[in-house]
Amino acid sequence: xxxxxxxxxxxxxxxxxxxxxxxxxxxxxxxxxxxxxxxxxxxxxxxxxxxxxxxxxxxxxxxxxxxxxxxxxxxxxxxxxxxxxxxxxxxxxxxxxxxxxxxxxxxxxxxxxxxxxxxxxxxxxxxxxxxxxxxxxxxxxxxxxxxxxxxxxxxxxxxxxxxxxxxxxxxxxxxxxxxxxxx
Numbered sequence: 001x002x003x004x005x006x007x008x009x010x011x012x013x014x015x016x017x018x019x020x021x022x023x024x025x026x027x028x029x030x031x032x033x034x035x036x037x038x039x040x041x042x043x044x045x046x047x048x049x050x051x052x053x054x055x056x057x058x059x060x061x062x063x064x065x066x067x068x069x070x071x072x073x074x075x076x077x078x079x080x081x082x083x084x085x086x087x088x089x090x091x092x093x094x095x096x097x098x099x100x101x102x103x104x105x106x107x108x109x110x111x112x113x114x115x116x117x118x119x120x121x122x123x124x125x126x127x128x129x130x131x132x133x134x135x136x137x138x139x140x141x142x143x144x145x146x147x148x149x150x151x152x153x154x155x156x157x158x159x160x161x162x163x164x165x166x167x168x169x170x171x172x173x174x175x176x177x178x179x180x181x182x183x
Contacts, residue, residue: 047160049081
């Protein structure tokens, strides 16, 4: 495939191409609860999230990062930021809790788990504390980050940067772009 030969397989390039195109940059990429995000705005947010993920958490190429999120724009920005870095998101079904959640995160091999503030209840109470303990010790020293509105505001003030193409080079068609855990 042409994109593979050109080392442009990452979905990040699709957003970038539209964001840099005079014909597309102001077109809507995402509409969420009546709020429109253009391709250009999406791209700029992706670069801010990439910078935040690299500078704050040292996310590297090929690393798997887990997300336990409701469907919302911040989840999309994190995914795009991960792809900009050549990392791979592991999307966890936000209805999972207890041992089912621990299992999915553990087999993903993620050392970092972002949990949406709207689903943080999975870490509350006696059962939630046990889940957190298992998540933090299940095979690795895993960091858990509750992603709330304050965190989102901080990330959106971050200075974005475009990681070099070498972060996304070397991928082949059979390679994984993301993991999705539904049960």
